[in-house]
Amino acid sequence: TCTDVDEGYCSSDQRHEGGSSVEELESRIRELEARMPKKYPEVKFLTYKDRKRILITGGAGFVGSHLVDHLMMEGHEITVADNFFTGRKRNVEQWIGHENFELLNHDIVNPLFIEVDEVYHLASPASPPHYMFNPVKTIKTNTMGTINMLGLGKRVGAKVLIASTSEVYGDPEVHPQPETYWGHVNPIGPRACYDEGKRVAEALGYAYAKQENVDVRVARIFNTYGPRMHMNDGRVVSNFILQALQNETMTIYGSGKQTRSFQYVTDLVEGLIALMRSNYTQPVNLGNPEEHTIEEFASVIRELVGNTKSEIENLSPVEDDPKMRRPDISRAKKQLKWQPTVPLKVGLEKTIEYFRRELQRSKHSERNIFSRDEVVS
Numbered sequence: 001t002c003t004d005v006d007e008g009y010c011s012s013d014q015r016h017e018g019g020s021s022v023e024e025l026e027s028r029i030r031e032l033e034a035r036m037p038k039k040y041p042e043v044k045f046l047t048y049k050d051r052k053r054i055l056i057t058g059g060a061g062f063v064g065s066h067l068v069d070h071l072m073m074e075g076h077e078i079t080v081a082d083n084f085f086t087g088r089k090r091n092v093e094q095w096i097g098h099e100n101f102e103l104l105n106h107d108i109v110n111p112l113f114i115e116v117d118e119v120y121h122l123a124s125p126a127s128p129p130h131y132m133f134n135p136v137k138t139i140k141t142n143t144m145g146t147i148n149m150l151g152l153g154k155r156v157g158a159k160v161l162i163a164s165t166s167e168v169y170g171d172p173e174v175h176p177q178p179e180t181y182w183g184h185v186n187p188i189g190p191r192a193c194y195d196e197g198k199r200v201a202e203a204l205g206y207a208y209a210k211q212e213n214v215d216v217r218v219a220r221i222f223n224t225y226g227p228r229m230h231m232n233d234g235r236v237v238s239n240f241i242l243q244a245l246q247n248e249t250m251t252i253y254g255s256g257k258q259t260r261s262f263q264y265v266t267d268l269v270e271g272l273i274a275l276m277r278s279n280y281t282q283p284v285n286l287g288n289p290e291e292h293t294i295e296e297f298a299s300v301i302r303e304l305v306g307n308t309k310s311e312i313e314n315l316s317p318v319e320d321d322p323k324m325r326r327p328d329i330s331r332a333k334k335q336l337k338w339q340p341t342v343p344l345k346v347g348l349e350k351t352i353e354y355f356r357r358e359l360q361r362s363k364h365s366e367r368n369i370f371s372r373d374e375v376v377s
């Protein structure tokens, strides 16, 4: 009988002779292995021909990390560049160590020299309190950072998708907002660092496309919500949910009659990918056209959270706060065959569940994958 089972030196005959104890042990190990969570979510295998090398700036952030999940599961090679100003390692921890994944602690205000086929350029603080906290850095990220990404696109021949924003329309005087509207932006107001930063990013994109033949896509992203928004994000959906969950006052800035139209993050991710893969080079609005007042959002969230003692209170209005916002998405429908599909209540429930878990969380390394299928099934 072989006694070197641990060392793996036994032949199968010896193991057989060794009697049932080794077989029992083996089957017990198999059983235990089956019970352990899989190391990584299921990733499709793509051959070299179909696999793309993709850089996602801001890939550890709220939107970026959902895009990472989607493209990783499709089987592509993903590099994330993030300076962790608002992004968090936790958002992509499910991929760390995977052979298709790389996480760089890199600030794109500095150039980055890597070989890629596509760049999703999402890096920038996006919530008003965050971008106003360091306006100079916000401008640098959107100007110098964008130049660096377009320069990378030029050098290696990569397609570059620029994440622009509905804020390029400012406090709009046209409603809903089509891409042909030039906007109504205060160039020296508190939001200017972001609004004007993104307007320059778009201008840079088209300048590089014209002068240097860089293949550029521009997505104008409207208000988006979902799991993995930062606890201190400060935007309305996460604020209202966290306030309701903790029985705190729900803070409406101003009358609450201002409107917004909110899309769930997985819808946005599909729109971004469709745009990147299309041949359409003009800006495209990506948003959900269902419009509500902020007051309505407060009561819908209050109701969905349930059992809350939170009161709703009106505080003073925010300077230059857009009074209404709703995307005209005819272009996305026509050119990308894209439109949002996740209903507000379904997305909000998913987001509430996420924040509820975050508030209860007391240890590291809990997986947090959110796929669209999980939401619609």
Ligand SMILES: O=C(O)[C@H]1O[C@H](OP(=O)(O)OP(=O)(O)OC[C@H]2O[C@@H](n3ccc(=O)[nH]c3=O)[C@H](O)[C@@H]2O)[C@H](O)[C@@H](O)[C@@H]1O
Binding pocket: 126, 127, 128, 165, 166, 167, 194, 221, 222, 223, 224, 225, 234, 235, 236, 237, 239, 240, 251, 252, 253, 254, 258, 260, 294, 318, 321, 322
């Ligand atoms: O979520 C987004 O996608 C967008 O969020 C912000 O734009 P904003 O529409 O001002 O987003 P919020 O800060 O969520 O504010 C929405 C409305 O709710 C109000 N609000 C916000 C927070 C709060 O606690 N209470 C409250 O009433 C704001 O005054 C505003 O009228 C960013 O500036 C955009 O770049 C970003 O694309």
